[in-house]
Amino acid sequence: MKTLPLRKSGPLVEPFRWPIVSDQDPPRALKTLGQIIDNDLCHRCGSCVGICPTNVLGLDDEEFPVVENLGACTDCDLCVKVCPGDEFDAVGVARQLFHTTPDIRDMHGHFEHAYLSYATDPEIRQRSTSGGLVTGLLVSLLQRGEIDGAVVIASDPVDLWKGIPVIARTEEEIRKATKAKYAIAPTNRVFREIREVAGRYALVGLPCQIHGFHKAARLDKRLRERVAVTIGLFCHAAVEHEPMRYIWNHIGEPRHRATAFISRFGKHSGTPHIEFEDGSTRPVYFPEKKGFRPSSMEIINVLYRLYTPPRCLTCYDSTSEFADIAVGDPWMPTPSDDISFYDGYTFVFARTHRGDETLSRAKEAGDIDLIELRDSTARRANTAMGIEK
Secondary structure, X not given: OOOEEOXXXXXXXXXXXXXXXXXXXXXXXXXXXXXXXXXXXXXXXXXXXXXXXXXXEEEOOOOOEEEOOHHHOXXXXXXXXXXXXXXXXXXXXXXXXXXXXXXXXXXXXXXXXXXEEEEOOHHHHHHOOOOOHHHHHHHHHHHOOOOOEEEEEEEOOXXXXXXXXXXXXXHHHHHHOOOOOOEOOOHHHHHHHHHHOOOOEEEEEOHHHHHHHHHHHHHOHHHHHHEEEXXXXXXXXXXXXXXXXXXXHOOOHHHHOEEEEEEEEOOOOOEEEEEEOOOOEEEOOOOOEOOEOOOHHHHHHHHHHHOOOHHHHHOOOOOOOOOOEEEEOOOOOOOOOOOOHHHOOEEEEEOOHHHHHHHHHHXXXXXXXXXXXXHHHHHOOOHHHHHHO
């Protein structure tokens, strides 16, 4: 069946006519969704796709929602109700989670404790973006039976630069999803699988995706009960597919031997690399243009500024303020002389009691280490990113 776009010149992107004068009019919910998308309010988080009870929606090559089965739409409006790009009740969610009213001037958000952390498994710590806290924690939760799977971003088997949301159900699958993927990915489309398959799940997502989860969980009991913990990632902005696709297509012959595309190789702050089967790596460059060849570091610094999705520019949440656990890089002075961030450390906010207990149990199991920070120290960290956001 031919898909129908919900942006640009798609037939569903039309001015509203009210009242509806014909049974042949497109479903009102889809037209509303089309207005959200066409006005650059779509995060491309995948929430609308994952919540649809009749599988009406799919995704195009840029991860925008498209209509795949128009005849199945019941106009239930769930796709619009879960959209975090349209609106998000920050005050209501904060009161529900933290029993407090958020201060819009506070870029760090509410938290019970702040930590520097790392996975105690040396391989996880070494291969991860920062300290391997997320991978180490997920493996710990899975091994101890606290979860049946984790929502993570794996790599597309063909276009290695592209992230694919999956539910990892084995330690091997979790380990394979290690490292950040900067190209925008619709994590919340897996809501469909969570709703269909009973179990306990950890959800790892960007701030907008955590917003979408809270909106969906209010409306769907299965999501509310089956997601055991949310782990939010600090986010400056996502990156459009266009530059990642361009880089990948211009790598040349080595891309045919690559087994992984790493958006950030190395610690603090890292650069794009490709990895080969023997474990060796090489940095990624743009082709030379008029005698200038941008370095790998220049690529990572420039891409998110030139290719930021429009909705990211109006998002205020840089530190995943509504997740149980929020994680990012430790952009701060080292708190003591015996700590080197080049060894790999993750900055962590335990925002809820559930999040703090989850971390504590993993530490007791010996799977992660936690170094508690003073509140004042934590609130001085990552301020540049928060201000720019």
